[in-house]
Amino acid sequence: MKGIGVSPGISIGNACIIYKAAIFISGIRVETKEEKDVEAEKFDKAVLSAIEEVNFLREKNALTLNSEESDILDTQIEFLSDPQIRSDVLDKILNENKTASDAVIEVVFAAAQMFGNMEDVYLKTRAADLQDIGNRILNALNHNAQHLPAQFKKNTIIIAEDLSPSETIALDITKVAGFATISGGKTSHAAIIAKARGIPAVVACGKDLLNIENNDIIILDGTSGDVIIRPGDNKIEEYKRKQKKIIEELSFLKALKDLPAKTTDGHTVKMLANISGHTDLEQVFENGGEGVGLFRTELLFIGRESFPSEEEQFQFYKQVAIKSKGKPVIVRTIDIGGDKQLPYFGIPHENNPFLGYRAIRICLNQKDIFLTQLRSILRASVFGNLKIMFPMVSSIDEIRSAKECVQQAKEDLLKSGINFRDDTEIGIMIEVPSAALMADIFAKEVDFFSIGTNDLCQYTLAVDRMNEKVSGLYDHFNPGLLRLIKNVIAQAHKHKINAGLCGEMASDPLATLLLLGMGLDELSMGAASIPYIKNIIIGNSLSKARDVCSNVMKMDNSGTIKRYLEEVSK
Numbered sequence: 001m002k003g004i005g006v007s008p009g010i011s012i013g014n015a016c017i018i019y020k021a022a023i024f025i026s027g028i029r030v031e032t033k034e035e036k037d038v039e040a041e042k043f044d045k046a047v048l049s050a051i052e053e054v055n056f057l058r059e060k061n062a063l064t065l066n067s068e069e070s071d072i073l074d075t076q077i078e079f080l081s082d083p084q085i086r087s088d089v090l091d092k093i094l095n096e097n098k099t100a101s102d103a104v105i106e107v108v109f110a111a112a113q114m115f116g117n118m119e120d121v122y123l124k125t126r127a128a129d130l131q132d133i134g135n136r137i138l139n140a141l142n143h144n145a146q147h148l149p150a151q152f153k154k155n156t157i158i159i160a161e162d163l164s165p166s167e168t169i170a171l172d173i174t175k176v177a178g179f180a181t182i183s184g185g186k187t188s189h190a191a192i193i194a195k196a197r198g199i200p201a202v203v204a205c206g207k208d209l210l211n212i213e214n215n216d217i218i219i220l221d222g223t224s225g226d227v228i229i230r231p232g233d234n235k236i237e238e239y240k241r242k243q244k245k246i247i248e249e250l251s252f253l254k255a256l257k258d259l260p261a262k263t264t265d266g267h268t269v270k271m272l273a274n275i276s277g278h279t280d281l282e283q284v285f286e287n288g289g290e291g292v293g294l295f296r297t298e299l300l301f302i303g304r305e306s307f308p309s310e311e312e313q314f315q316f317y318k319q320v321a322i323k324s325k326g327k328p329v330i331v332r333t334i335d336i337g338g339d340k341q342l343p344y345f346g347i348p349h350e351n352n353p354f355l356g357y358r359a360i361r362i363c364l365n366q367k368d369i370f371l372t373q374l375r376s377i378l379r380a381s382v383f384g385n386l387k388i389m390f391p392m393v394s395s396i397d398e399i400r401s402a403k404e405c406v407q408q409a410k411e412d413l414l415k416s417g418i419n420f421r422d423d424t425e426i427g428i429m430i431e432v433p434s435a436a437l438m439a440d441i442f443a444k445e446v447d448f449f450s451i452g453t454n455d456l457c458q459y460t461l462a463v464d465r466m467n468e469k470v471s472g473l474y475d476h477f478n479p480g481l482l483r484l485i486k487n488v489i490a491q492a493h494k495h496k497i498n499a500g501l502c503g504e505m506a507s508d509p510l511a512t513l514l515l516l517g518m519g520l521d522e523l524s525m526g527a528a529s530i531p532y533i534k535n536i537i538i539g540n541s542l543s544k545a546r547d548v549c550s551n552v553m554k555m556d557n558s559g560t561i562k563r564y565l566e567e568v569s570k
């Protein structure tokens with residue numbers, strides 16, 4: 001079967017299927033009154049959020065719901081508001097020392113089982129409603145997320161509906177050889193992380209993936225997007241040969257590690273890496289990365305129960321600063337929202353999360369979160385060469401307000417007598433079309449730009465980066481997008497600031513000559529891609545790249561552009 005190959009390479013291994021939410025009783029006991037109150041409060045909040053969810057479903061589908069479906073939603077609200085269920089759950093928490101989720105499983109699922117065993121057909125069908133509301137409450141309690149086993153066998157290929165960024169990060173890459181998912185897109189964060197960690201991945205395979213059974217032998221080709229189930233011996237041999245070739249090519253490319261990415265006519269581009277924490281740095285240097293062009297800090301915030309404290313964040317950034325050995329590290333302030341939700345932050349449901357409350361918008365609205373992060377980055381700045389970057393900027397007011405917050409964070413530290421580097425550079429991501437169009441003005445406000453093509457592409461072309469149905473339209477060679485990128489680089493240079501690019505386009509070999517010709521100063525990508533892109537730069541001249549760029553800018557559609565780039569890249 002075929003999906004979208006999002007992280008290159010070939011894996012051959014055994015399937016481990018993790019579709020189903022594992023509902024299990026943890027057996028954890030809550031002992032103190034405070035702990036019990038917290039659990040009781042969590043339950044009440046989870047019920048409210050489940051009610052909100054059902055109401056939202058009802059409103060969203062108001063015109064199409066038939067009376068039966070409408071009844072089902074009414075019954076679910078009734079169950080969710082049922083005083084008996086609430087008092088049974090609270091009794092388990094307060095008198096039997098259960099956690100909220102254990103109490104919900106015991107009360108709601110036991111009731112569902114009881115209804116399911118009844119003779120009366122009407123009552124029997126209510127079992128499914130109870131099951132459903134049980135799932136909704138557990139979901140709100142964040143306990144029925146996909147349950148990844150704690151340990152994997154060697155050469156495991158994960159087969160899942162989708163993987164969240166935190167699940168992808170948690171994968172032990174010494175055991176997990178790759179993954180294939182039913183949904184997802186090229187620039188979903190699971191895909192980006194897989195690429196950075198060098199594990200082959202294929203997304204958007206569709207429901208056919210359900211045909212796979214646990215322990216089936218699977219071949220995963222993260223370049224072509226092929227997923228081969230239960231292959232014969234000949235296929236396995238064929239793919240082992242391909243795998244060997246890829247590994248040999250890579251070891252040749254890795255030998256270029258200590259050379260600069262210099263064209264044949266002497267122009268140098270900085271090769272930087274995208275990371276999510278200090279543990280990624282080893283791979284960065286192994287692949288010849290010269291620093292970090294994008295440190296996605298939000299990954300410290302996900303997969304946990306509450307916001308990290310200033311001290312915890314400081315230690316996290318300090319580790320990166322120290323381990324990056326004086327090389328530049330662009331620290332991006334939190335970019336939560338969109339596909340990176342924090343269950344403990346509780347952003348209410350939004351119809352368009354990518355156009356909603358996310359990134360710098362949250363930071364400027366909830367300054368305590370922002371200032372805590374800025375103070376911890378500044379505190380860590382004395383241990384290395386950190387720069388600060390704001391995501392999702394769309395207006396000059398946001399830049400000015402964010403800079404005021406940096407000033408405020410510096411004053412807080414001064415008052416407390418804590419050291420920081422006052423010359424810490426400040427930059428912005430260019431990932432909203434208004435920012436790309438305002439590059440001439442914004443360039444006067446900041447020290448550098450970094451073009452985030454993942455979002456800039458989705459916003460410019462109005463194509464959801466996570467929606468596989470429109471993945472064919474998500475295309476970074478669209479001439480409209482290319483015009484914006486070119487403008488940003490030209491304006492940056494006119495105002496004598498650096499222009500980098502840290503979206504997935506940076507690691508697309510087809511785009512390298514074009515971006516070089518546009519004059520980019522820095523390319524930042526998943527560490528595993530650095531050797532491939534460096535090899536292209538080393539083998540070409542800037543003057544050829546400029547010609548390529550000028551020809552591409554005269555073309556009116558991406559099909560022609562891609563064919564031309566394939567031709568000149570041979």
Ligand code: PEP
Binds near residue numbers: 294451452
């Ligand atoms: C981008 O939008 O290009 C980017 C690098 O940021 P993220 O993928 O984290 O949204």
Ligand code: MG
Binds near residue numbers: 391431452454455
């Ligand atoms: Mg982005």
